[in-house]
Amino acid sequence: MVQITRRGALAGGAAALGSIGALSACGSGGGGPAESGGGPAPMPTYTKFEGVTPDWVGDDILLDGFRSYPAEPVAGIEEPPGDGRPISFITNIPGAIPPQRGENPFWQAIEETIGSELHIDMAPNADYEAKFQTTIASGDLPDLINIPMSTPDLPGLLSATCMDLTEHLAGDAISAYPYLANLGPEYWKGCVAEGGIFGVPVPRLFSRNFAVLTRRDLLEAKGVDPDVQPETWDEFVALCQELTDPAGGTWALTRMPGNIANMAAGIPNGWHRGEDGAFTHYIEHEAMTASLEAQLALFEAGVLNPDAFLANASTRKEWFAGGRAALDYDSFVAWTQYESENIAVDGFSVGGIVAPPYQGAEAVQWLGGALNSITGFSAASEHSVETLLAVANWFAAPFGTAEHLMKKFGIRGQQFELEGTDPIPTSRGVLETGIGLQYICDAPMAYYFPGRPEIPERQVGVQERMAAALSRDDGYGLYSPTRDQKAAEIETPVWDAMSEMVQGRRSISEYPDVVAAWREGGGAAIAEELAEAYEAAEGA
Amino acid sequence: MSSVSRTDAPLRAKTVRGDLTDPSPPRTGPAAAPAPVRRRPGFWQRLWRDRILVLFALPGFLVLAIYHYLPVLGNVIAFQDYRPYRGIRDSAWVGLENFRVITEGDPAFLNALANTLILTGLQAVLVFPAPIVLALLLNSLLSERIKRLVQSILYLPHFLSWVVVVALFQQLLGGSGLLNSFLRSHGWDALSIVGNPELFRPLLLAQVLWKDTGWATIIFLAALSAISADLYEAAAVDGAGRWRQLVHVTLPGMKSVIILLFILQLGTSLTVGFEQILLQQNAVGLARSEVLDTYVYNRGVIGGDWGMATAVGLVKSVVGVVLVLGANKLAHMFGEAGVYAAREK
Known part of the structure; x- marks a missing residue:
């Protein structure tokens, strides 16, 4: 289930960004210098960008929200960052294939602004990992390499193929790149390999939090409060039943909300570091059987589409967007994507339900993964590290700056039209801007939807509900060789067993055996390695 | 395999047609043959003589060499702890370490192997004969026009990709598909067909039958028309009567083609519908659906264990080659031509 979640999140996250720069940029935060989090590698000093004031102010974890785009975007960078020579970049693209360089005025305008040609080698999201691996194996690397977080032996790859950026970014050195300095320590933590900083982050974090997404319009049509928040899991199941009508071909849920059940059962996110310093994975938490029971209850209530376990992401999204399901299980990024893709559908409106407690447990909310990916600078690049950092800095421009408006929306009259102060993408703008620029580097995301302030308002509302009980993955940013080599192998039987159990094909009482096999196969070793890595990082 | 025989064809035609060639074996030196009028032409002479044919064969040869033979060298990573960013040259040599999943019988590997063999067996028994039967049926149709029409309709599914075929089956037989919607709207219970582990194998076979039977009849129909x-x-x-004609004329006439295709099939017998299965794997679970190819994909490409995946793939290929050569030998022993003719003594 987590497997699906992870891939789904990657795809979903990417897609929303490309479609419409709705969730976009600007971080603000607790301010002050970063707590040194990344072990031997000294972290860059975090300096919040103060040029734009958000309508809903976040912190170093919570995202900012904006009702409208600032009327006068701040211009922060005077000099074009490029060195006049072409910069090559390999990336995935989430949306439709855009017009290529010669026929893409947006692309050309970006090149002119940054002062270098951009040679982008792009592959659709689903094919990117294969293309990336092949490119790496060929040894013929572009200047900028977008690296998926799921890449095996990520630290080894980073340190072997990418420039060491540590001395240019650590401590106050980063002040030469103010937009990069606007990225908090949580993001940089994931870019560390072998004690150094080997890439720039493509940030996500809270936008990757998962909720049960609701079709508010469908709920209202059924006479249900569109902003309903079930207080308990039983109430949630009852709501699902109310929204299910098999004879009419509609079922409440598009898929099993596995992690929502985990949160409902109070299971901490990912790897959890206990008070004794020992690491445990959520799948070995004692409440997992409760979570599986909660999921089985949904299954047995018949509120899932009968093809829920067959459907791929696009089918699932069709069910939700097409009204064959009133509830989906996805992230904030997908939420924004749904809204932007269905903007022409009358009354279409999405809301979010946060995980309600299951049988008296204290529900938690899992914090989304900090990074979408990392972009490394090829060690073989002929460009200077300063040039490439300056380019990354330009693309990290936060919400409300002129650079941000340019990279996300393009040029007024071409890729967008103004409605009030809001840039509304034109149809050609949607197509032309989808060239994967967000994967060179990006600002922290922000809640914003051009012309529809009620959407970020709802999202901020759900974020606030989640904020009280956030649970972070303590294993993030720590490297375990066994996890790298064996996680997929030993986890697969666990996901498989979970899937069988929540469909009532296998008894949940067998779950402890499944976990025992996982521990034996390498789970215990991973826990030990993470504890050591944590000691090493904190001790330094 | 089929591409090998295809490029082989012009070369063979050349030797048969080579009326200039001395029929006696080349070993027969000038001393042994006292009065040879013409000597066997040298290599370059023959090349020049056959230049047009060689030119025709060249593109096919290049495709084979570059895309089939050259990549075979990459199998060396089966003996390495291969890391893409280090490349073949700098990856650590680990000997037979990667083969341990096979030699020590890793349970996931054994499960994949068992599923593969079961599916191979079912396909040999149920899928392989289907086009023969269909070809016989088509052949017995009297109206040429109807025959053509039926043939065309039966070929069509072959050109659909697996994604489309799987989606079609889901739309028809899935939990919220056409059949079940119909059942529900009439107050009957829905049937669990797609996504039901118990029915996974029959479903796979049904899909293969629907998609490829028509296409596979082409060769058998050609064999039939040659009788x-x-x-x-x-x-x-x-x-x-008709039955006796079938048994004593038709089937013996098709025998060599049937044997040939069966042998070629053996070579890929451990390959059982990678794409088809991968697309439907999530719903039914690994216990029923994992086959060698998906195992290699899930562990190697997704899990990043390239060396192990290559090792399993390599063993699979070796088994395929051994099966083909063995079956071919067996065919020769029974006096059949097999894939290629037995060497003359």
Whole structure:
């Protein structure tokens, strides 16, 4: 289930960004210098960008929200960052294939602004990992390499193929790149390999939090409060039943909300570091059987589409967007994507339900993964590290700056039209801007939807509900060789067993055996390695 | 395999057609043959003589060499702890370490192997004969026009990709598909067909049958049309009915083609519908659906264990080659031509 979640999140996250720069940029935060989090590698000093004031102010974890785009975007960078020579970049693209360089005025305008040609080698999201691996194996690397977080032996790859950026970014050195300095320590933590900083982050974090997404319009049509928040899991199941009508071909849920059940059962996110310093994975938490029971209850209530376990992401999204399901299980990024893709559908409106407690447990909310990916600078690049950092800095421009408006929306009259102060993408703008620029580097995301302030308002509302009980993955940013080599192998039987159990094909009482096999196969070793890595990082 | 025989064809035609060639074996030196009028032409002479044919064969040869033979060298990573960013040259050598999943019988590997063998067996018994039967049926159709029409309709599914075929089956037989919607709207219970582990294998076979049976009849129909009508007439004169004609004329006439195709099939017998299965794997679970190819994909490409995946793939290929050569030998022993003719003594 987590497997699906992870891939789904990657795809979903990417897609929303490309479609419409709705969730976009600007971080603000607790301010002050970063707590040194990344072990031997000294972290860059975090300096919040103060040029734009958000309508809903976040912190170093919570995202900012904006009702409208600032009327006068701040211009922060005077000099074009490029060195006049072409910069090559390999990336995935989430949306439709855009017009290529010669026929893409947006692309050309970006090149002119940054002062270098951009040679982008792009592959659709689903094919990117294969293309990336092949490119790496060929040894013929572009200047900028977008690296998926799921890449095996990520630290080894980073340190072997990418420039060491540590001395240019650590401590106050980063002040030469103010937009990069606007990225908090949580993001940089994931870019560390072998004690150094080997890439720039493509940030996500809270936008990757998962909720049960609701079709508010469908709920209202059924006479249900569109902003309903079930207080308990039983109430949630009852709501699902109310929204299910098999004879009419509609079922409440598009898929099993596995992690929502985990949160409902109070299971901490990912790897959890206990008070004794020992690491445990959520799948070995004692409440997992409760979570599986909660999921089985949904299954047995018949509120899932009968093809829920067959459907791929696009089918699932069709069910939700097409009204064959009133509830989906996805992230904030997908939420924004749904809204932007269905903007022409009358009354279409999405809301979010946060995980309600299951049988008296204290529900938690899992914090989304900090990074979408990392972009490394090829060690073989002929460009200077300063040039490439300056380019990354330009693309990290936060919400409300002129650079941000340019990279996300393009040029007024071409890729967008103004409605009030809001840039509304034109149809050609949607197509032309989808060239994967967000994967060179990006600002922290922000809640914003051009012309529809009620959407970020709802999202901020759900974020606030989640904020009280956030649970972070303590294993993030720590490297375990066994996890790298064996996680997929030993986890697969666990996901498989979970899937069988929540469909009532296998008894949940067998779950402890499944976990025992996982521990034996390498789970215990991973826990030990993470504890050591944590000691090493904190001790330094 | 089929591409090998295809490029082979012009070369063979050349030797058969080579009327200039001395029929006696080249070993026969000048001393042994006292009065040879013409010597066997040298390599370059022959190349020049056959230049047009060689030119025709060249593109196919290049494709084979570059895309089939050259990549074979990459199998060396089966003996390495391969890391893409280090490349083949700098990855650590680990000997037979990667083969341990096979030699020590990793349970996931054994499960994949068992599923593969079961599916291979089912396909050999149920899928392989289907086009033969269909070809016989088509052949018995009298109207040429209807025959053409039926053939065309039966070929069509072959050109659909697996994604489309799987989606079609889901739309028809899935939990919220056409069939079940119909059942529900009439107050009956829905049937669990797609996504039901118990029915996974029959479903796979049904999909393969629907998609490829029509296409596979082409060769058998060609074999059928090659059987002389005289034989049927003679059999009819001797009093053979339709059934006897089938047994004593038609099937013997098709025998060599059937054997040839069966042997070629053996070479890929451990390959059982990678794409088809991968697309439907999530719903039914690994216990029923994991086969060698998906195992290699899930562990190697997704899990990043390239060396192990290559090792399993390599063993799979070796088994395939051994099966083909063995079956071919067996065919020769029974006096059949097999894939290629037995060497003359």
